[in-house]
Amino acid sequence: MAVLGGDGVLDRALAGGLQATGWWAACARSWADLPAPVNAATASSVLLLATRGALPDGPPPHRLNGAAVLVLGRRSDALVLARGIERGAVAAVSTEPPVDDVVARVDLLLRDPQARDDRTGAAARLRRHAREARLFAALTRREVDVLVAMVRGLPAVAIAEAQSVSLATVRSHIRSILSKLGVSSQLAAVALAHRTCDLPAVVGQVRQFHQF
Numbered sequence: 001m002a003v004l005g006g007d008g009v010l011d012r013a014l015a016g017g018l019q020a021t022g023w024w025a026a027c028a029r030s031w032a033d034l035p036a037p038v039n040a041a042t043a044s045s046v047l048l049l050a051t052r053g054a055l056p057d058g059p060p061p062h063r064l065n066g067a068a069v070l071v072l073g074r075r076s077d078a079l080v081l082a083r084g085i086e087r088g089a090v091a092a093v094s095t096e097p098p099v100d101d102v103v104a105r106v107d108l109l110l111r112d113p114q115a116r117d118d119r120t121g122a123a124a125r126l127r128r129h130a131r132e133a134r135l136f137a138a139l140t141r142r143e144v145d146v147l148v149a150m151v152r153g154l155p156a157v158a159i160a161e162a163q164s165v166s167l168a169t170v171r172s173h174i175r176s177i178l179s180k181l182g183v184s185s186q187l188a189a190v191a192l193a194h195r196t197c198d199l200p201a202v203v204g205q206v207r208q209f210h211q212f
Contacts, residue, residue, distance in 0.1 A: 003026070
């Protein structure tokens with residue numbers, strides 16, 4: 001197995017975890033850096049890790065002689081992962097869960113093709129995620145602060161008290177948030193934030209929520 005890309009920490013962690021599950025794995029930043037005899041012709045499976053918004057250079061998945069190619073990345077890499085799927089990768093995997101969970105997911109996808117989504121549907125979902133994530137870029141700093149408070153479950157009155165602003169101001173921010181996100185309720189805005197928002201302040205709050 002070839003593990004390409006990554007930040008030097010994640011790729012080694014994935015390779016080590018996969019070796020512990022019985023896979024032989026070699027990691028490198030690019031095809032040229034892989035140890036012999038691993039190359040595009042010999043790899044039975046390939047993990048391409050998105051780094052800085054791009055997959056590593058090398059042969060596109062459809063030219064890897066039948067190898068099972070998986071693309072891996074963060075939520076913010078959704079569009080890159082969609083392109084990887086459209087170019088021939090069999091599945092996309094999030095690298096945001098703990099490494100052990102990522103390894104377990106990769107192991108399942110490589111061993112059981114039935115666990116993979118259909119490629120057309122997977123690419124469409126990733127592209128939809130990228131479109132929805134872009135909506136949050138239109139929010140102002142104040143609106144992001146209000147959205148974070150909404151994700152925490154605070155009502156408008158509590159948000160106004162916490163931010164030392166009037167209730168009318170908070171309600172105005174909420175209306176603007178709903179308009180920019182194209183949703184009709186605070187619940188829908190929070191659900192969308194959980195599903196696709198890539199803003200660090202919101203992502204941090206979402207992660208805290210999921211720890212309970």
